[in-house]
Amino acid sequence: MNNELIISHTVETIDSREVAEMVGMRHKDLLRKVSKYQQILESAKLRSQDFFVSSTYKVDGNNKTYECYLLTKKGCEMVANKLTGEKGVIFTAQYVNRFEEMEKAIKTPALPNNYLEALERLVDEVRLNEQLTLENNQLRFKLEMKGNEANHLWSIDEIAKEHNISAKALNKILQNKKVQYTRKGRWYLYRRYKNKGYTKTKSNWLKWTNEGKLFIEKILAG
Incomplete structure (x- = not known):
């Protein structure tokens, strides 16, 4: 899966489906973890939206709506901190590169297609x-x-x-x-x-x- 980085209210985010692929985890398992992180943050009176933004998506040929999250750079860091060893290192490198791509795309105007x-x-x-x-x-x-x-x-x-x-x-x-x-x-x-x-x-x-x-x-x- 190669989801595009998304700008949500001027904040760069990565779809949780892509994050799940990066860390080698089933998407529904990642959703449960993120939901737990949200609850902990909110109980501590911290803004969970600074880390995870609730969102939805649809699959072609299916009208059903599925839940997902948009992870900010802070959210990705939180997920990375829970990973150990090689998996954590690789995920950190991947999400850092993805956010750098977004920053470059924002700074560089797209060339006309035709x-x-x-x-x-x-x-x-x-x-x-x-x-x-x-x-x-x-x-x-x-x-x-x-x-x-x-x-x-x-x-x-x-x-x-x-x-x-x-x-x-x-x-x-x-x-x-x-x-x-x-x-x-x-x-x-x-x-x-x-x-x-x-x-x-x-x-x-x-x-x-x-x-x-x-x-x-x-x-x-x-």
Whole structure:
């Protein structure tokens, strides 16, 4: 049997079925021993979960659930201490090696299995970088606006220029997103955005507040 090491609540563990194989013991006999160790620990008001974690497993083709334990490194040490001679030495070497494998696996990220998986990871990283960039820009913008420009009103041209697009293109994006609509050559917000403080009318023209500018940036980043 070659069970994988398991991370349970960030703690590395080994399945008791594999431990039983390592020590040359029937699994049900090991379960009885571990259950006894648990009782002793709990009667001494010690956390048995630091050593043994109760768990279950199923066998292919059988819907029945069987009991097992997940042994932490401390739990393996306790089992090893009860073994004598060559058997104890071999088991200690085996479980120490297994926990080292787990530690290496945690520290070393798994390589992608194929081109598609590698591409998906790259896309996720790009999206994360874009999101972090947006959040940093928004934070910088908010800090800048704390000064005399806190009540600055932005024209659509100013906002569009920051994103290297034309005002016409930005207006079209907002229209397609059902943020605004045009009537007789002027732009108006749809009712759902009208009272959110995103815009103010100045000289009969729609101007965007700082909150409105951030709202537009979120749309462009999405």
